[in-house]
Amino acid sequence: MPDRAARTAQLAALALGAALLVAPWFGHFDDTDAQLYQVVARKMAERGGWLDPAYLDHLYPHFREHLPFGFWPFAAADLLGGQPLARAVAAAFSLATLALVAFLARRMLGAWPAIAATLVLALTETFFRYGGATRLDPLLVLLANVAAAPILLGPAGAASWLLAGLAAAGAVLVKGPFGILPLVAACCARAVFDRSPKTLLAGALTATLALAPAVAFVALAPGWWETYGRNQLLASAVGARTDGATQPWFPLVALAGRFWPGLPLLVAGVVVAVRTRSREARMLCLFAAVQIALLCIPSRKVWNHLLIAWPALALVSGCAVLPLTAWLSRHARAAAATCAALALAALLCAPAIGRLVDGAPCVGAREFAGLLDELHPGDPILVVSSPTSWRMLASLAAERRLEPDPRDALAPAVSSAPRLALTTDPVAPAAGWREIGRARGWVLLRNQAR
Numbered sequence: 001m002p003d004r005a006a007r008t009a010q011l012a013a014l015a016l017g018a019a020l021l022v023a024p025w026f027g028h029f030d031d032t033d034a035q036l037y038q039v040v041a042r043k044m045a046e047r048g049g050w051l052d053p054a055y056l057d058h059l060y061p062h063f064r065e066h067l068p069f070g071f072w073p074f075a076a077a078d079l080l081g082g083q084p085l086a087r088a089v090a091a092a093f094s095l096a097t098l099a100l101v102a103f104l105a106r107r108m109l110g111a112w113p114a115i116a117a118t119l120v121l122a123l124t125e126t127f128f129r130y131g132g133a134t135r136l137d138p139l140l141v142l143l144a145n146v147a148a149a150p151i152l153l154g155p156a157g158a159a160s161w162l163l164a165g166l167a168a169a170g171a172v173l174v175k176g177p178f179g180i181l182p183l184v185a186a187c188c189a190r191a192v193f194d195r196s197p198k199t200l201l202a203g204a205l206t207a208t209l210a211l212a213p214a215v216a217f218v219a220l221a222p223g224w225w226e227t228y229g230r231n232q233l234l235a236s237a238v239g240a241r242t243d244g245a246t247q248p249w250f251p252l253v254a255l256a257g258r259f260w261p262g263l264p265l266l267v268a269g270v271v272v273a274v275r276t277r278s279r280e281a282r283m284l285c286l287f288a289a290v291q292i293a294l295l296c297i298p299s300r301k302v303w304n305h306l307l308i309a310w311p312a313l314a315l316v317s318g319c320a321v322l323p324l325t326a327w328l329s330r331h332a333r334a335a336a337a338t339c340a341a342l343a344l345a346a347l348l349c350a351p352a353i354g355r356l357v358d359g360a361p362c363v364g365a366r367e368f369a370g371l372l373d374e375l376h377p378g379d380p381i382l383v384v385s386s387p388t389s390w391r392m393l394a395s396l397a398a399e400r401r402l403e404p405d406p407r408d409a410l411a412p413a414v415s416s417a418p419r420l421a422l423t424t425d426p427v428a429p430a431a432g433w434r435e436i437g438r439a440r441g442w443v444l445l446r447n448q449a450r
Contacts (some may be wrong), residue, residue: 003111005335009336009338013122013343016122016123027355027357028359030359039056040053042078067214094131097142098118099116100311109322115339124261125357126304155194164183185312271319364392372420382417394440427443433446434448
């Protein structure tokens with residue numbers, strides 16, 4: 001009976017995770033990266049530019065912020081069923097990550113720590129809020145942690161190293177060197193606890209080979225080294241890019257601020273791992289610690305880079321339940337019923353949760369919605385702001401399929417200019433433009449020369 005109840009509780013934890021992953025779909029999700037990548041995937045599907053992605057016709061017509069391969073699943077889904085299917089694909093990747101965490105924790109720690117680890121990751125807002133969006137993170141996190149799994153479960157044979165290498169290579173093709181972080185961390189942890197230098201050597205060789213396909217593409221495909229290799233990867237590594245944080249301790253600050261509500265369990269899991277001297281628990285602690293340490297190395301740091309370590313931190317959080325395993329087994333039916341009730345509550349409350357985490361819709365979807373209806377997909381619209389409002393550009397391009405054109409200043413209206421312009425308030429006067437709407441720091445203008 002305890003085993004059956006534990007399986008029920010585990011399924012309920014996964015169901016809760018699925019409900020939370022789709023909750024943001026019920027709100028109005030203004031996420032610049034997700035909306036930008038949504039447009040890139042849509043253009044890829046429309047034009048067939050599988051190796052030459054584009055953003056807008058006049059802005060990044062050759063998009064090189066990321067390698068093209070991570071957009072392929074979304075572009076394929078867009079071809080088959082449109083944007084809703086693309087988001088469903090992202091949610092499926094994140095749900096698979098939850099299942100992977102459950103599997104690893106069950107094998108290494110036991111049934112009830114696995115349930116706790118699943119719940120911690122499922123309930124973490126930064127996981128479920130972005131896990132069902134058209135970002136590169138859901139597929140990256142899944143593939144990178146699949147690469148680490150056979151090493152953590154070890155001892156690794158030829159088949160395990162092959163699986164690890166293929167998954168890591170896929171992760172690198174999605175988002176560059178971040179794809180090998182969990183593999184490297186797992187090899188370090190396994191080598192320390194097995195006292196095996198061979199594991200380190202095999203891990204180094206596997207990680208190097210995993211980088212090879214992406215390196216070959218960047219080196220050989222026309223234009224990719226100058227734009228992606230030098231201006232993205234190298235610039236981020238040495239701090240030449242001005243966006244993001246530069247403090248070495250930034251990943252620790254981001255972890256403390258974003259890994260909720262699991263942070264207390266994470267701390268408790270570390271304490272339990274040290275006190276109980278559980279080999280598997282301590283290995284998972286080292287697995288997580290190495291990833292956080294590696295994320296402190298690049299000069300440019302962004303909070304969402306930490307998402308790749310969230311599964312490891314959830315596994316460590318599951319260690320907190322180890323001293324309660326016997327008690328939970330004695331009360332297995334009550335624990336399973338609690339998990340089922342939480343899953344049902346998440347399912348019923350998904351629309352409210354989505355509206356809660358997403359916030360108010362942007363002006364283009366609320367105050368200016370009716371006025372913008374006179375434009376058709378593919379029409380241009382000026383967006384005048386300094387600095388450039390990437391959020392507004394992404395919103396207009398993703399939600400209305402427009403071609404927003406960023407400008408620093410508004411020029412006098414001419415007949416060849418776009419019909420509408422959005423400017424930040426206060427707006428510099430320009431002849432030939434008439435104000436037709438004002439809301440939340442934005443002014444909507446109509447071109448009188450048309």
